[in-house]
Structures are given as C-alpha cells and as structure tokens.
Amino acid sequence: MTNTQENQVSGATTGATIWLTGLPSAGKTxxxxxxxxxxxxxxxxxxxxxxxxxxxxxxxxxxxSREDRHTxxxxxxxxxxxxxxxxxxxxxxxxAPYADSRAAVRKxxxxxxxxxxxxxxxxxxxxxxxxxxxxxxxKQAAGEISGLTGVDDPYEAPESPDxxxxxxxxxxxxxxxxxxxxxxxxxxx
Numbered sequence: 001m002t003n004t005q006e007n008q009v010s011g012a013t014t015g016a017t018i019w020l021t022g023l024p025s026a027g028k029t030x031x032x033x034x035x036x037x038x039x040x041x042x043x044x045x046x047x048x049x050x051x052x053x054x055x056x057x058x059x060x061x062x063x064x065s066r067e068d069r070h071t072x073x074x075x076x077x078x079x080x081x082x083x084x085x086x087x088x089x090x091x092x093x094x095x096a097p098y099a100d101s102r103a104a105v106r107k108x109x110x111x112x113x114x115x116x117x118x119x120x121x122x123x124x125x126x127x128x129x130x131x132x133x134x135x136x137x138x139k140q141a142a143g144e145i146s147g148l149t150g151v152d153d154p155y156e157a158p159e160s161p162d163x164x165x166x167x168x169x170x171x172x173x174x175x176x177x178x179x180x181x182x183x184x185x186x187x188x189x
Contacts, residue, residue, distance in 0.1 A: 015045075015084035016188045017077075017109060018179065020093040021102060021158060022121030023150040024136050025128040027167035027175065028093030031121065034176035036091050039189065044089050049076055051094035064147050070101045077105030084114045089188070093121075097149045099156040115188055119179060120161040125150045127168040 018035075020028040032048045039046040054076050055062070062068040073096045080090040096102050102118060109116035128150070129137040140148040147153045158164075163182050165175045183189035 013087045014115065014188055015087045015089060016115035016117060016183070016186075017080040017084045017090045017092060017105075018117045018119060018183070019080070019096065019102065019105065020091065020119045020121050021096045021161075022123060022167075023125055023128045023155055024095060024148065025131040025133045026121040026123035027131075027165075027172065028095075028121045030172050031165065031167065031175045031179065032091040032093040034172050035179050036089075038176060038180060039089050039183075042189070044189070045087055046089040046091060047083055049080055049083075049090055049092045049094070051076070051092075054079075054094070064153070066098065069097060070104075073098075073101040073105060077108055080105075081109050081112055081114050081116075084109070084116075085112060089183075095149050095155070097153070097155045099158070102158070115186070117162040117182065117186070117188075118158055119163045119165060119182075120158045121165050121167050121175075122157065123167045 020032055022028050029050055036046040036048050055072065058075055059072045062072050076092060076094055080092050083090040106116050106118065132138055136148055139145045140151055149155045163179060165178060167175050180189055
C-alpha cells in the first residue's frame with residue numbers, strides 16, 4: 001500500500017466533530033450538508049447533527065434560557081463526540097451562542113482524544129435577516145418572538161476558530177471546499 005493509499009484509508013476512518021457556529025440563517029446547515037455529501041462521495045462516514053432536529057428529538061422540552069441552551073449544546077456535543085470516536089465525521093451546524101458552552105464541548109473532545117474543529121460561519125446579522133430562512137427575524141421584528149440570537153439575545157462569536165467562513169462572500173460549494181481543505185490539512189479527509 002502506498003503512502004497516499006494509507007492516508008486515504010486513515011482519513012476515511014478517522015472521526016472528527018466539525019462544529020459550525022453562527023447566527024440563525026448564516027448558512028451553517030447548508031454548508032454542513034454540502035460537505036457531508038462530498039465526504040460520503042469520498043468514502044467517509046458523515047452525519048449531520050442538525051440543531052433543529054436535535055431540539056425536536058433529543059432536547060424536546062428545553063427552552064431558550066442560557067441554562068437550557070447550554071444543556072442542549074452539551075447533549076449535542078456528547079452525541080457528536082460519540083459518533084466521532086467511532087470514525088464518523090460529525091458535522092454540527094448549531095448556533096451554540098455562548099463561548100463557555102462551546103469550550104466545554106471542545107474540552108470533552110480533548111479529554112477523549114477526539115478531533116474537534118470549530119468553524120465560525122461569520123455572516124452579518126443584516127444578511128441573515130435578509131435570508132431569514134425560518135422567518136425568525138420577521139417574527140422578532142413584529143414582536144411575535146423574543147430572545148433571537150444576535151438580535152435581542154447575545155451571540156459570542158469565536159475569538160479564534162479553526163476556520164472562519166464568510167458565507168455571504170462565497171458560494172455554498174466554495175464554503176464547503178474551504179472546510180474540506182482544512183480537514184485535508186489536518187489529516188481528517
């Protein structure tokens with residue numbers, strides 16, 4: 001077996017958690033699914049842990065208080081680390097607005113020896129509001145909801161993420177390719 005073949009086999013079986021954090025409608029989930037398709041096409045096992053689906057099935061009953069958001073992030077982090085420790089690329093497009101919650105997830109991965117990458121999908125709130133995929137910004141503006149991350153609830157942007165993606169300045173494919181390049185650089189793709 002050549003070194004290239006060994007690297008391809010090793011990268012395909014090495015798990016990792018790739019956490020995509022950013023504001024609502026930043027493009028996190030779209031980028032995650034684009035990358036997951038590419039990774040699967042290359043023979044990797046990849047799963048997307050969509051924040052909305054997790055809230056519905058794993059974190060049903062939690063609200064949006066700081067404590068509930070922290071609990072939600074820790075639950076997702078646990079599942080992601082479990083998958084990653086078994087050779088899966090766990091793509092996690094979850095807002096995770098608080099730096100201490102994300103740091104706790106990173107620490108858990110480090111203590112388990114599992115690869116963890118934090119990606120900040122750094123889309124300005126004005127662009128997110130225009131995209132408004134779920135209508136949240138319109139509901140907030142109409143006074144129908146409150147506690148919208150980045151508008152009337154805090155979002156603590158990562159100070160030094162492994163990668164910062166400016167999704168409003170490139171296509172989804174370009175964003176996923178930038179993330180794929182990072183995985184390759186780290187020996188994970």
